[in-house]
Amino acid sequence: MDRSKKSINHYFIRALLLSLIIHMAFLFSHFDFKKNNLIGVNQEKKIKIVLIDDEKRTSDKKVEEKKRQIVNSSQKTPVDEKVDSKFLGKTNQLFERQTVAKQIGSFKDAGLGVEHGSDWLSNKIQNIENPIIKPKTKKINHMLSKEKISLKDLLVNQNMAKQIIANKETASKGIRSGDRLKIGPSMNNDFIEDVKLGDFTKLNTTEYKYFGFYDRIRKRLEQFWGNSLQEKARKLQARGGRIPAGENKITSLKVTIDKMGNITNVFLKSTSGIIELDEAAIESFKQAGPFPNPPKGMIENGYAEIEWGFVVKS
Structure with a gap:
């Protein structure tokens, strides 16, 4: 009976997690340098979490409208003039048609290759073109090591490698117009609406000088967001909760960092309506920090505030 119950619970959790298309939205572009909003910054190793009330949220509405989203996008030769876009990015980019990658994942x-190519072949190509070099170790049995590798084995492996690479364009996963130096389909995890899906992420962007710092934060968060969400999904299931289908659940945070990149405060700016999702977002940020070496231009009075959104689509 216990085994059957565990099996059902495991199936539920897997079904729930597989039904979630997870995006991380980056809904910020400016820092708010308001020192009077910093609460508890002198408390060592403590992070204060605050829910901003509706009155405060309404008063900030005009400021919010001016903010633009920082996104990842395919890079071509940057345009010289400034691009008037709702997106901020690594460089000034302008495309005839904007699209977002169909598959969700790290950018x-x-x-x-081809759309329905072989995952196995893609992995083989990646291993051949980017071999893992193992550190040298002392040979305990020199004669035995020689017997394990024959000339025939070397020739077979070389021929196999040539055949795999020769079939790269027609059999591995990718697209006909893809990058020869890349493997697999295009991916993106930015939460972007009103832009058509495509084989690439091509977005018109205005160059943002602090993009590199945001990108570092993004990559750190990607390491923790998924695991934290899985843990909270189990908690949600345990209390009999669920995520309504077809809804975007967005948790918006305002995070204060000091000049060393340490997180000093986390404000829950707006809730997703599901406490477990809010907790996953907060814990992910706490685990991902600190974020060393923030650009000096972003710091005022020793602190800066970053706004970050976490989105779960079901």
Whole structure:
């Protein structure tokens, strides 16, 4: 009976997690340098979490409208003039048609191949072109090591490698116009609405000088967001909760960092309506920090505030 119950619970959790298309939205572009909003910054190793009330949220509405979203996008030769776009990015980019990658995951451009290519072949190509070099170790049995590798084995492996690379363009996963130096389909995890899906993420962006710092934060968060969400999904299931289908659940945080990049405060600016999702967002940020070496231009009076959104689509 216990085994059957555990099996059902495990199936529920897997079904719930697989039904969630997870995006991390980056809904910020400016820092608010308001020292009077910093609460508890002198408390060592303590992070204060605050829910901003509706009155405060309404008063900030005009400021919010001016903010633009920082996104990842495929890079071509940057345009010289400034691009008037709702998106901020690494460089000034202008495309005839904007699209967002269909697959969700850490940002990457598509590799050369075909849409329904082989995952196995893609992995083989990646291993051949980017071999893992193991550290040298002392040989305990020199004669035995020689017997294990024959000339025939070397020739077979070389021929196999040549065949795999020769079939790269037609058999590995990717697209016909993909990058020869990339493997697999294009991916993106920015939460972007009103832009059509495509084989690449091509967005018109205005160059943002602090993009590199945001990108570092993004990559750190990607390491913790998924695991934290899985843990909270189990908690949600345990209390009999669920995420309504077809809804975007957005948790918006305002995070204060000091000049060393340490997190000093986390404000829950707006809730997703599901406490477990809010907790996952907060815990992910706490685990991802600190964020060393923030650009000096972003710091005022020793602190800066970053706004970050976490989105779960079901």
